[in-house]
Amino acid sequence: MKNVGFGAYLKAQREGKGIPQRKVAHAVDVDTSTLSKMELGERPIAISMIKPWANALGVDFKQLQIKYISEKILHDFRSQPYLFEAIEKTKKILDE
Template sequence: MKSIEFGAYLKALREEKKIPQRKVAHAIDVDTSTLSKMELGERQIMIGMIKPWAEALSANFKKLQMKYISGKIIHDFNGQPFLKEALQSVIKEL
């Protein structure tokens, strides 16, 4: 999943729940302009923002964090010939 897709997903959740941008922006400590850019994929969403973002949206933190991490891995490493083996190695180390 690309950053724009994750941002769009968060925007859709926010709009579905009719939560104003200012509430989410306050929760993740950014202004509404920056939040808008994050939702559009124009600004990077940092992993530390996921928990307060989930709380502001009354969304499942685990689900959002998993979606963020898996999207980041796919975006950064998709097409690498040994990606699956590397992920299996990481799982063993955890």
Template sequence: MIKETFGEYIHKLRTGASLTLTKLAAALDIDQSTLSKIENGKRNIPEEILPKLATTFNLDIKELEKEYFSEKIAEIIYPKENSSELLELAERKAEYKKITNLKQGKINFKNA
């Protein structure tokens, strides 16, 4: 299944709510031209805007973050021929990092 870009997603949210570029840009505390570039895929949305976007459209922040980070990953791997292998390897490395950090997180420095 093909997913839209994050900018296209924001555009769909904005037009679905009958908001102008100016009104949404003001709600997100960014320039109207910046929002236009985000919607047209010419600029990435800053991560710090996600909470404002979630509040404006009453969205689950965790779901919005999934869309945001999956787009960042897709931007890195889409030009590569073996993108499925890269995703699989990245997933294994992420799991390794989680396990490693979890083990390190159990150290009690207060009693050391």
């Protein structure tokens, strides 16, 4: 997923708190080069990385996961004509 928005958000959070890339890279188990590419939206970010990323940045895991999922849906499916219907069906299935 090339997701410049989410990566840029993570980078802004990291830089705003003065946390070096190497500390976040260690937390999410990647090298700093890969982390840089993730922050630039050039490498995908796995959902399994969200919790360690939240911990490393000291941000709320729930809010970060919601942002990740929302942006992934928008990135992958925004142009689909039946997106809202698919989301509603998915919501009903999850509510069961």
